[in-house]
Amino acid sequence: METLMKILVELRPDVDFEENKELVDSGELDSFDIVSLVGELCDAYDIEVGAEDIVPENFNSVEAIMALVERLQED
Amino acid sequence: MAFTSVQFVVFLLLAATSYFLTPKRYRWVTLLIVNYIFYFMAGAWYFIYLLATTITIYFAGLKLGNMAAKNKAAFAVAKKDLDKEQKKAWKSNFTKKKRRVLIPALLFNFGILAVLKYSGFVGINLNALFAKLSMGVEIPIRSFLLPLGISFYTFQSVAYLIDVYREKYEPERNLAKFALFISFFPQIVQGPIGRFNDLAEQLYRPNSFSFERVKFGVQLMLWGAFKKLVIADRAKVIVDTVFGFPETFGGTYVAVAAVIYCIQLYGDFSGGIDIATGAAQILGIQLEKNFERPYLATSIPDFWRRWHITLGAWFRDYVFYPLSLSKFFMKVGKKGRKVFGNYIGKLLPVLIPQFIVFFLIGIWHGAEWKYIAFGFYNGTLIVLGILFDQPLKKLMEKLQIKTECFSWHFFQVLRTFILVALGKIITRAPGVSASAYLMHSMVRNWDADILTNGGLLKLGLDTQDLWVLLFSTLVLLCISLLQESGIQIREALSKQNLLFRWIIYLAAIFSLILFGVYGLNYNASDFIYRGF
Numbered sequence: 001m002e003t004l005m006k007i008l009v010e011l012r013p014d015v016d017f018e019e020n021k022e023l024v025d026s027g028e029l030d031s032f033d034i035v036s037l038v039g040e041l042c043d044a045y046d047i048e049v050g051a052e053d054i055v056p057e058n059f060n061s062v063e064a065i066m067a068l069v070e071r072l073q074e075d
Numbered sequence: 076m077a078f079t080s081v082q083f084v085v086f087l088l089l090a091a092t093s094y095f096l097t098p099k100r101y102r103w104v105t106l107l108i109v110n111y112i113f114y115f116m117a118g119a120w121y122f123i124y125l126l127a128t129t130i131t132i133y134f135a136g137l138k139l140g141n142m143a144a145k146n147k148a149a150f151a152v153a154k155k156d157l158d159k160e161q162k163k164a165w166k167s168n169f170t171k172k173k174r175r176v177l178i179p180a181l182l183f184n185f186g187i188l189a190v191l192k193y194s195g196f197v198g199i200n201l202n203a204l205f206a207k208l209s210m211g212v213e214i215p216i217r218s219f220l221l222p223l224g225i226s227f228y229t230f231q232s233v234a235y236l237i238d239v240y241r242e243k244y245e246p247e248r249n250l251a252k253f254a255l256f257i258s259f260f261p262q263i264v265q266g267p268i269g270r271f272n273d274l275a276e277q278l279y280r281p282n283s284f285s286f287e288r289v290k291f292g293v294q295l296m297l298w299g300a301f302k303k304l305v306i307a308d309r310a311k312v313i314v315d316t317v318f319g320f321p322e323t324f325g326g327t328y329v330a331v332a333a334v335i336y337c338i339q340l341y342g343d344f345s346g347g348i349d350i351a352t353g354a355a356q357i358l359g360i361q362l363e364k365n366f367e368r369p370y371l372a373t374s375i376p377d378f379w380r381r382w383h384i385t386l387g388a389w390f391r392d393y394v395f396y397p398l399s400l401s402k403f404f405m406k407v408g409k410k411g412r413k414v415f416g417n418y419i420g421k422l423l424p425v426l427i428p429q430f431i432v433f434f435l436i437g438i439w440h441g442a443e444w445k446y447i448a449f450g451f452y453n454g455t456l457i458v459l460g461i462l463f464d465q466p467l468k469k470l471m472e473k474l475q476i477k478t479e480c481f482s483w484h485f486f487q488v489l490r491t492f493i494l495v496a497l498g499k500i501i502t503r504a505p506g507v508s509a510s511a512y513l514m515h516s517m518v519r520n521w522d523a524d525i526l527t528n529g530g531l532l533k534l535g536l537d538t539q540d541l542w543v544l545l546f547s548t549l550v551l552l553c554i555s556l557l558q559e560s561g562i563q564i565r566e567a568l569s570k571q572n573l574l575f576r577w578i579i580y581l582a583a584i585f586s587l588i589l590f591g592v593y594g595l596n597y598n599a600s601d602f603i604y605r606g607f
Contacts, residue, residue, distance in 0.1 A: 030376070031391050032425045032461065035399045039408055039424060051396040052241035075162060 004066055007040045017062050024056040034059060041065075047072040076116055078264070078350040079300055079591075086113065087354050090260070091289075094358055099281035103255055106278060106358070113260035114223065121222035124191075125258065128184055132232040133253045135180035136239045139173055140246035143239075177240045181233060188229050191219045196442030224263040226439065230389050232257045235271040237393055244272055252279055259360070261351040265344070267365035267385040274362070282359025291565050292356035297583045299349025304591035306551060307342030309544045310335045311592075312535040318503050321513050324534075326520030329513045331531065333496040336503050338548055341370065344383070368555045370495070373487035375456045378495055386439070390432045398428035422461060429461075430454040440502065445510065449501045456494060543590050 008017045015028050023029045029037070037059075038049045047069060058068040076082050090109040097105040115122055146169050157165065198216040205212045235256070239246045247253040256275045257263075317324040317332035324332070345366045352362045365384050372378035379387050398404060404424040412420025430451075437450020477483060497514065504510035525531060531541060554564060568576060 027380075031395060032429075035396070035425050036421055038400055039405060039421065042405065049400060050241075051392070051400055052243065054392070054396045054400070055243075075166070 001062070001066055003044055004041075004062060004069070007037065007044060008062065008065075011037055011040065021061040023061060024059045029059060037065075041069060045069050045073060076113070078347055078354075079303055087357070091357050094282075095284045099283075102281040103252065103279050107251060107255040107258070110255065110258040110260045110263070114258060114263065117223040118220075124187060124222040124225060125228065127187065128229060128232055129250075129254045129257060131180055131183055132236050132257075133247070133250050135176055136236050136246035136253070137248065138176050139236070139239045140248075142169075142173060142176070143242050173240055177236065180236060184229055184233060188225060191221055191225065193438070193442045194219070224265065227266045227268055228257045228263055230386070231268050231270075234268070234389060234393060238271060247271070247275065255279070259355070261354040262362055264351070265347050266383075267348060267351070267363045268389055269363055269385070274360075277360045285359065288359060289357050290569075292353040294565050294568075294580075295353030295356065296350045297353075297580075297587070299346040299351075299353060300587055300591070301547070301583060302342040302346030302349065302551065304346075304587060305547045306544065307339045307346060308592035309536065309540060309547075309590075310339035310342065312540075313531075313544075314339050314503065316533075316535045318505070318513075321504065321509050321516075325513070325516030327517070327522050327525050328530070328534070329500065329517040330496075330521075331525075332534075333500050333503075333517075335544075336499050337370065337492070337496050338551075340499065341366075342551070368559050370492055371488055371555060371559050372491050372495075373484065374491055375453065375460060375494060378491055379453070379457075386436070390436060394435060395428050395432050398431060399424045404428060418465075419462075426458050426461060429457055433457065443506075445501055445504065445507050448507050448510075449498055452498050452501055547586075547590070 005017065008015070012029070012033060015023070017023070020026065020028055024034075034054060038054075041047060042049060049068075049072065053068060053072070058064055076086060090113075093109065094102055094105050111122075114125060150165065153165070154162070195216055195218045198214045202213050202216070205214075238244060247256065252275070255278050256269075256271060259269070259274070259278060262269060314332050314336045317328050318336075348365045355362045363385050367381040367384065369378050369382035372381050404427065407427065408420055408424040410420075411423040414420070415423075433450040433454030434447065435450070436453070437446045437448070440446045440449065471478065500513055501507070501510045504513055532538065536544065558564060568579060571579075
């Protein structure tokens with residue numbers, strides 16, 4: 001979780017990732033942020049994120065992003 | 076059958092009556108029959124294309140669904156004996172198999188669209204190239220009439236197929252129900268492009284009659300007709316005059332026409348969408364939102380999030396993400412970091428696919444160079460916006476420019492509107508060189524006096540019509556500002572006294588009758604996006 005928080009804060013220092021649970025639905029993260037974030041996640045966790053994984057539910061909160069990472073690590 | 080015609084109102088009335096009179100179990104069947112009658116009335120031959128898409132996408136979806144089910148069962152058994160690498164290989168092997176079904180279906184359906192829409196354009200340009208190279212070859216050129224709504228139903232059905240390929244949901248197993256999903260008559264003409272997981276269930280379930288919904292639907296249709304008939308078709312007169320005679324009307328006339336064209340296009344397209352949404356609402360179906368006050372956007376990306384939302388979302392989900400997350404662009408990003416540094420390198424997998432998306436959005440609008448130029452114009456603005464985002468933020472901090480205030484917000488909206496209006500000149504001018512000529516003339520021959528010395532009266536509208544256009548546009552602006560501040564107009568109206576509500580309804584109806592622009596035999600002009 002620490003690595004993820006570090007990536008997120010570096011990507012968007014202006015966003016409150018701990019409190020905001022609607023990162024995509026509220027428009028806080030846009031498609032450019034998502035692509036940059038995915039690039040970082042792939043490098044940091046050695047996972048492959050496909051276009052099919054890019055749904056708001058997977059990126060709306062830190063917990064959801066972490067769950068996605070864990071699921072992809074298991075696959 | 077235009078949405079603003081009396082025939083459409085009668086058709087909708089008959090469609091809704093037969094839908095609600097049908098026993099609940101068969102309502103979806105009635106809806107399918109109604110859709111097919113609507114489509115058949117638009118042209119019997121078009122029907123073949125719609126059927127071809129329905130059948131190919133349906134069977135490809137079914138095949139993908141069956142493959143996924145079998146694979147899931149087999150994987151569940153084999154999983155425990157596989158290590159991480161073997162699991163990856165299994166997944167990759169299955170993806171390859173699925174692609175063998177997906178790709179032919181995509182090629183077939185986009186192939187139909189490409190041949191009908193772009194073969195003339197490609198042929199003309201190839202012939203011009205052959206002539207320049209003196210090759211003595213000439214390709215015979217055939218132009219085709221575009222089947223009604225082909226871009227819209229093709230995109231909608233392809234989205235369904237890709238989602239099934241991605242195993243986002245199960246495929247529809249009933250062919251007739253699938254046929255219903257891609258032929259819903261209010262939205263097949265010009266969208267909004269629906270998603271299966273949002274729209275299909277609404278179409279299949281037996282919707283009950285609701286007076287409240289019918290009232291809201293009719294109100295929205297009236298509002299849409301107002302935007303189309305009173306605003307857009309009146310604005311069209313000025314726009315056609317200026318852009319039809321670029322040599323006569325240069326300078327300030329171009330700026331006036333560009334602004335009025337923005338109003339026309341929004342009134343036309345969003346008006347049509349409102350009528351479609353209202354008609355669907357009468358039948359108990361909520362279509363996706365396609366506009367969110369685009370001219371109040373504060374940046375070009377913001378504009379594209381508010382304009383033709385469902386098309387933008389389609390390109391984001393089915394072109395932008397697959398491209399930017401592909402192994403190729405991930406590698407481009409990594410190499411880019413080494414060559415250009417961290418900042419630019421990270422942006423490359425975003426910037427290049429974004430440019431490709433805008434190129435495609437450009438040609439989606441039409442097979443002409445000007446639309447390609449329009450795509451590049453928007454792509455360039457977005458790329459520049461991303462590249463200069465951080466440096467500009469730092470500069471503004473240094474200059475201590477306040478960004479949390481009305482004046483800054485107003486500046487952003489105005490700046491975005493001007494950039495959008497310049498882009499509209501590209502699409503509305505007869506060609507790319509004509510648009511360059513018009514923009515040049517706008518800067519060189521600026522003469523603001525035409526706004527006060529009666530110059531505007533040369534553009535085809537008399538004083539009364541100009542006032543009607545100005546006043547109705549102000550009404551549209553006020554409503555948009557109220558909506559932007561979070562007020563739901565129809566809900567707010569329903570809370571008012573009966574007398575006040577009826578004054579508003581009657582004012583809307585009479586303004587349509589008195590100020591709507593109708594041509595010969597009271598046929599309003601065609602919707603612009605119907606042609607896409």
